[in-house]
Amino acid sequence: MTQARRALAVVRVLERHPLGVRAAQLARESGLAEGELRPLLAMLCEEEYAVRPALGVYGRGPALDRLAAPGGHGLAGQLQRTLALARDSAGAAVYLGRYADGEVRITQMADGPATPPVREWVDFRAAAHASAVGKCLLTQLDNDGRADHVARHRPARLTPRTITDSRVLFSALDAVAPGAPVFDLREYSPGVVCSAVPIATGIAAGSLALSLPASHAHRLGAATETLRRKAVPVLLALLLTGAIPPDAPAVAEEAAPAGRPRPMPAPVTPETLRHLRRLFPTPITGGSAAAGGPHLVSDTAAAAAYLFDAVPDTDQPRLSLPLTFTSLPPGSLSTPTGLVVLGP
Structure with missing residues (x-):
């Protein structure tokens, strides 16, 4: 979230300079050191929040106009573009999920011929105890929320590696450091490994996840690091659209009532x-x-x-x-x- 807020500060400076601004002035107005600004500008240009009309000059990019589209279509379109970039960078199918109305929901995904998605052989809503995206969402719930979930969706053994004891599951979730990735090492499906990182929206629990064939498990660590970096533009889009208030804590403290936007x-x-x-x-x-x-x-x-x-x-x-x-x-x-x- 810290990096996303820094990126937001850079975007706000770009918006104040419709004709463009030099990098040195951009650093001064955003309050960022050159070493902090450089990778953020690279990300903003890749995601089209910024453009580079001349050497050392940056301006606002077309992504800001896309986000302004009515009906929420701009946000969905920008997130889909970010997921596609994450898919290509990580070399894995990528998923955006959230916990809504007491259920795990995959809201968007990006896959391709070389990055096949997970075959949903068991409904993801019933497999939060086994999937990376589900466990990542459960880590963001309090004890009562977790207990309610497993009471409605009893942990079933999907593979020999699946944790079915809720006490063991909760202990494993408690051991995950805030913001750290969560892994599914052939717990949902014997042929797939996955990871997920939290996307705290300030409204509800969210996660960004990826999946790889088990034969590519050796790539999981590097792909997960790429995934963590790609969480920044996802959070930035949510900050820019108000889905996350600028001063929201990193972890959602209270979910909004179902079906009512805040x-x-x-x-x-x-x-x-x-x-x-x-x-x-x-x-x-x-x-x-x-x-x-x-x-x-x-x-x-x-x-x-x-x-x-x-x-x-x-x-x-x-x-x-x-x-x-x-x-x-x-x-x-x-x-x-x-x-x-x-x-x-």
Whole structure:
């Protein structure tokens, strides 16, 4: 998380300089030493958060515009791009998972002909005790959460290496250092080895995982180190979209109620605001008199709602982006103007 927050500081500087900024000034404004900045810039350019228009000059990249797309599609698309880069770098199938509604869920993955995915011969929801992604998520739960999970999903022996005693399992989970990878050494499937690292979102437990054929087990250590580095751009995307508040602790302390997104303010540049104004059929020109605090505005054409922050000193709204809420049936918020203030 520390590296992701440093990367966020660099992105904020890039947003303040739409025409580009030299590396020396970028280091001064971000508060980072040259040795800290160099690898972050390489990562930001690879992930397209930054571009290099000239030698020693950096500017904001197209990934920032992609993240601003309505309906959450921008975040999903950027995460998929990051997973594909991680797949190619690690030489393994890569998975993004989270613990939601009391279940292990694989939300996105990247595989290919040379990086085949795990064959889900047992539902991942019932195999958290054996899979790397499941165990990684369980490490982020408290004792009551773990006990509840194994009470609903009794640990079954899937291979001779599977841990089926919940006390032994919990002891193994407690022995994992915060932020350390978790491994599945042929515990879920005899032909597969896996690893996973935590992605604490500030809302729910998350993990980034990879899988390799057991015949490639000798590559697991190096691939896992690559995976840990690729957790940084995943966390950065979540920070930029407000899925993780900028001051969130590294480990989620309390999960949000199921199905209810938790909006978090996030700064936005004038360039991003101009970009998003083009996405609204009705121009955003001023705040509503009824909206004295943070409020949602609906865009019925996109069946989405957007969170605005209060700006006490001006009548211009400031969009807190890209916090979109898409569980809005088309037409349910229709008005003659197309915009609705949902509440302060």
